Amino acid sequence: MELLNDEIKTKIYEIRDTKVMLDSDLAKLYQVETKRINEAVKNNIDKFPSDFVFYLTKDEEENLKSKFSTSSWGGRRKSIKAFTEQGVYMLATILKSKIATEVTINIMRTFTKMREFALNYKDVVIELQNMKEELKSTKENGEQNSHHIKTAFELLSQILDDTTSTDKNLIGFRPDKKG
Template identity: 50%
Template sequence: MPRTTNIVLKEIIENKILFIRGKKVMLDRDLAGLYGVLNKNLNKAVKRNIRRFPEDFMFQLSRVEFANLKFQFGTSSWGGVRKLPYVFTEHGILMLSSVLNSERAVNVNIQIMRTFTKLREVVLSHKNLQRKIIEMEKKYNYKFQVVFAAIKKLLAVPQPEYSPAKKIGFLPHAERKEK
């Protein structure tokens, strides 16, 4: 693959990695697109080799998880999806390389593995930085507490503000006054 393709591919891959059930995963349709195959053909190949894909390598999303994904992406429909999508963990993606044996699939898998490795390194360096700040906090006096509090705020991972009880859209006149 040419170098420019790798750069674009790396950014595309990073945007397609999701965090579901405490695991970094990729959707079957996204992987099929990267591999240049139809989603149904990717899933057929997996089903022919289902023993290679235990639950910690691949799982099907629940209706709630799928609804949350659609909400996060801001779409009301994903083109008439009839079956809940499958997601693949890093190990499942590695196993896909033995099921999909095209040159493109091999090259894409290599790039995906590099991206997962890079993400692990970023998380590790983030944890090391937090540990060092805590150690420094213990050494220095209270005058630096404001600085440490600001740094911690910058390092904090923002939590999604989604609340199923939150009303969206036009509020009647009476409800606007209550807020």
């Protein structure tokens, strides 16, 4: 089994303006049952303040489920827990398995890469927003608008080139293959 950066990225959601991972997704990654995650938190509640883990509201759960065409959650009895980056790390220290350690290292690297990406391209996003505002105010000037659009596409192409040239070997979890 190979666990790559892109696979983990799909399990990181933004809820309440915070990047989080859900208990069920972490359980799959750590190869344990979700109830094992919940027991670990319950037995070590002092290690999980509200900025490490929180329960999703019904509205947040519905909003999240609506983003998927089919739900595999099938009627959970307990509320969904969302773990922040710090909560994921704390969970790994409690689970204390080799898989939990290796997966957490990969998750931390993914969070770091996402943060670096956001910081690196913050200026590009600001520039695109400024261009959008200029386009709104200069609708009559077609030539200037064409120039702005061309510049925007050049910036987006640069971002795509940068992201595809990332060394994927640095990020990933590959258990030793035996046999």
